[in-house]
Amino acid sequence: MTTRERPTLEAVARRAGVSRATVSRVVNGSTTVAAGIRDAVNRAVDELGYVPNQAARSLVTQRTDSIALILPETANRVFSDDLFFPAIIRGVGMELEAADKQLVLMMTGSTAGHHRVERYAVAGHVDGVLFASIHGADPLPGLLADRGIPVVCSGRPPAAVPYVDVDHAGGVAAAVRHLVASGRRRIATIAGPQDMVAGLERLAGYRDTLAEAGLPALVANGDFTRESGISAMRELLERDPSLDAVFAASDLMAHGALQTLRAAGRRVPSDVAVIGFDDFEISRYSDPPLTTVRQPIAEAGRVMAQLMLRLIGGDEEVPESVVLPTELVLRESA
Amino acid sequence: MTTRERPTLEAVARRAGVSRATVSRVVNGSTTVAAGIRDAVNRAVDELGYVPNQAARSLVTQRTDSIALILPETANRVFSDDLFFPAIIRGVGMELEAADKQLVLMMTGSTAGHHRVERYAVAGHVDGVLFASIHGADPLPGLLADRGIPVVCSGRPPAAVPYVDVDHAGGVAAAVRHLVASGRRRIATIAGPQDMVAGLERLAGYRDTLAEAGLPALVANGDFTRESGISAMRELLERDPSLDAVFAASDLMAHGALQTLRAAGRRVPSDVAVIGFDDFEISRYSDPPLTTVRQPIAEAGRVMAQLMLRLIGGDEEVPESVVLPTELVLRESA
DNA sequence: GTGAAAGCGCTAACAT
DNA sequence: ATGTTAGCGCTTTCAC
Numbered sequence: 001m002t003t004r005e006r007p008t009l010e011a012v013a014r015r016a017g018v019s020r021a022t023v024s025r026v027v028n029g030s031t032t033v034a035a036g037i038r039d040a041v042n043r044a045v046d047e048l049g050y051v052p053n054q055a056a057r058s059l060v061t062q063r064t065d066s067i068a069l070i071l072p073e074t075a076n077r078v079f080s081d082d083l084f085f086p087a088i089i090r091g092v093g094m095e096l097e098a099a100d101k102q103l104v105l106m107m108t109g110s111t112a113g114h115h116r117v118e119r120y121a122v123a124g125h126v127d128g129v130l131f132a133s134i135h136g137a138d139p140l141p142g143l144l145a146d147r148g149i150p151v152v153c154s155g156r157p158p159a160a161v162p163y164v165d166v167d168h169a170g171g172v173a174a175a176v177r178h179l180v181a182s183g184r185r186r187i188a189t190i191a192g193p194q195d196m197v198a199g200l201e202r203l204a205g206y207r208d209t210l211a212e213a214g215l216p217a218l219v220a221n222g223d224f225t226r227e228s229g230i231s232a233m234r235e236l237l238e239r240d241p242s243l244d245a246v247f248a249a250s251d252l253m254a255h256g257a258l259q260t261l262r263a264a265g266r267r268v269p270s271d272v273a274v275i276g277f278d279d280f281e282i283s284r285y286s287d288p289p290l291t292t293v294r295q296p297i298a299e300a301g302r303v304m305a306q307l308m309l310r311l312i313g314g315d316e317e318v319p320e321s322v323v324l325p326t327e328l329v330l331r332e333s334a
Numbered sequence: 335m336t337t338r339e340r341p342t343l344e345a346v347a348r349r350a351g352v353s354r355a356t357v358s359r360v361v362n363g364s365t366t367v368a369a370g371i372r373d374a375v376n377r378a379v380d381e382l383g384y385v386p387n388q389a390a391r392s393l394v395t396q397r398t399d400s401i402a403l404i405l406p407e408t409a410n411r412v413f414s415d416d417l418f419f420p421a422i423i424r425g426v427g428m429e430l431e432a433a434d435k436q437l438v439l440m441m442t443g444s445t446a447g448h449h450r451v452e453r454y455a456v457a458g459h460v461d462g463v464l465f466a467s468i469h470g471a472d473p474l475p476g477l478l479a480d481r482g483i484p485v486v487c488s489g490r491p492p493a494a495v496p497y498v499d500v501d502h503a504g505g506v507a508a509a510v511r512h513l514v515a516s517g518r519r520r521i522a523t524i525a526g527p528q529d530m531v532a533g534l535e536r537l538a539g540y541r542d543t544l545a546e547a548g549l550p551a552l553v554a555n556g557d558f559t560r561e562s563g564i565s566a567m568r569e570l571l572e573r574d575p576s577l578d579a580v581f582a583a584s585d586l587m588a589h590g591a592l593q594t595l596r597a598a599g600r601r602v603p604s605d606v607a608v609i610g611f612d613d614f615e616i617s618r619y620s621d622p623p624l625t626t627v628r629q630p631i632a633e634a635g636r637v638m639a640q641l642m643l644r645l646i647g648g649d650e651e652v653p654e655s656v657v658l659p660t661e662l663v664l665r666e667s668a
Numbered sequence: 669g670t671g672a673a674a675g676c677g678c679t680a681a682c683a684t
Numbered sequence: 685a686t687g688t689t690a691g692c693g694c695t696t697t698c699a700c
Contacts, residue, residue, distance in 0.1 A: 033669070354677090366686090
């Protein structure tokens with residue numbers, strides 16, 4: 001390892017024949033420096049390959065210019081073929097890049113991970129914390145907010161912090177109404193995890209819309225994964241062989257349902273209509289292509305990042321919440 | 335914003351009636367502190383909710399306990415349905431978590447991003463840098479290494495830095511030999527991008543193994559994406575309608591090829607055998623399920639992280655490279 | 669417009 | 685075993 005000595009402000013100052021203060025001004029783009037001196041300093045910076053030491057700078061400015069995005073899941077879950085996290089990371093990443101902030105990704109499936117994140121944020125490693133999804137009554141967002149750390153959540157959070165969400169109820173209502181309108185009468189659902197806002201609200205939307213139409217509910221539980229979709233669909237077929245439609249709270253579960261239906265000899269959509277939720281790429285390539293509710297996940301990520309930047313910027317007018325629209329996308333499965 | 339004052343070492347010391355040095359010792363787990371004092375200090379820490387300021391600590395220790403993982407792609411590419419990056423992130427993440435190091439993910443599709451990363455690393459924000467995949471003769475790994483920053487790459491890098499790779503040639507040879515052994519004689523390939531080691535070596539492996547068997551090569555170019563697989567397969571069918579097998583350098587391209595073949599009325603595997611490379615989940619769910627070369631991507635990530643930890647730890651014996659085995663996984667498509 | 673000087677909060681010699 | 689002291693590299697008043 002070369003472990004070459006990094007040049008300091010001091011070294012640049014000596015080389016340019018000025019004081020440390022002046023070098024600092026030039027490096028930070030202050031306008032009150034004579035052009036000649038500025039050029040001399042810049043030359044010295046280039047020659048020495050000087051880059052400011054971030055720790056020293058943070059120590060005095062109390063800023064790090066980086067933002068954490070917390071994914072409260074294990075790495076296995078975050079980077080499964082569930083494309084929710086990738087999308088939200090993409091959205092947040094684009095926005096932060098534009099603002100020249102560094103994105104620090106943290107996965108916290110374990111309790112130990114949870115603790116690490118808390119310490120990390122409180123230690124001042126980041127200027128703010130974004131939460132990508134929340135399970136149950138996770139205390140972390142509230143804890144950090146109490147510590148004075150700017151926090152923004154995706155999905156309604158258990159604490160009073162700003163959040164961004166999508167219109168689950170509206171999307172589900174559109175899906176279920178579409179099924180009803182096309183003559184389906186035994187409409188089942190495969191619900192998402194009931195410790196997450198997305199799971200809860202999609203199930204509630206299903207129940208409400210069915211009740212509105214005077215139709216009975218039929219619910220099996222899943223956890224958004226394909227495997228859970230496969231087994232939930234089996235359970236549903238067993239409990240009501242006459243069902244003629246199913247709304248799955250995620251595309252992956254809908255995809256699993258498709259497999260179970262095929263294995264059971266049911267045709268989609270003639271025997272059973274299927275609708276998913278997400279509009280991931282998989283829904284275009286499944287057999288048959290999946291009718292689904294599109295939710296703007298990357299957009300939600302962007303908006304989260306925007307809110308965070310405003311919080312950090314000391315903006316007083318930051319909205320408490322932003323809800324983005326969803327949209328039913330019709331394909332062959334329903 | 336509560337922006338509550340964070341307690342400092344000084345505050346804890348006053349409260350516990352000891353010196354700052356003693357508090358520092360307790361906080362950092364030094365054993366040379368009397369039990370009574372240690373308890374008093376810990377009590378003060380708890381009461382005040384003290385957490386060490388990371389910037390101050392880094393400034394003196396010259397360590398940050400975080401490691402960057404560079405993904406030299408746009409966010410769109412990293413988190414497409416190409417599961418290469420997720421797998422490597424998972425592997426790296428697990429290993430670093432076990433070592434209590436923080437993983438900092440950075441995507442650098444743009445040139446601007448490239449520059450940001452260089453400054454970030456040189457500014458001492460991280461103790462070392464991992465590269466997840468390299469395009470062409472990317473100068474960044476070499477640049478950072480020259481600066482004295484520990485670097486580990488995935489895939490043979492353009493500079494003399496330690497790297498981890500998988501046995502592309504061996505996997506491809508197994509695939510092509512399997513096709514030859516099952517009687518195929520017009521074996522085409524859909525190659526990966528030729529500015530990446532993985533693309534180059536898989537194509538070379540294809541050419542070598544075919545030459546060995548005395549069969550002619552037929553090559554179309556792709557970029558690992560499904561779309562490129564679709565169009566490359568069209569091109570191949572046009573150039574040689576009699577082809578009876580195709581080896582695609584990625585599962586996604588193989589999946590695209592499957593679609594084109596179906597659209598063209600060819601049956602798989604009876605008319606045309608198809609083999610992919612990756613063994614992503616998609617290969618189990620495609621129609622028909624895909625024979626493919628399994629590469630241990632997550633494992634490669636783990637090994638990268640291990641090498642990095644050893645570099646940082648000052649280990650003299652760090653190997654220059656580690657090559658992991660690949661394996662042909664037989665399914666219905668070939 | 670530029671320099672001198674005072675810390676930011678912490679760790680690590682060195683004394684005791 | 686504990687305290688004293690000297691910085692780590694930078695930004696930022698405050699003088700000039």
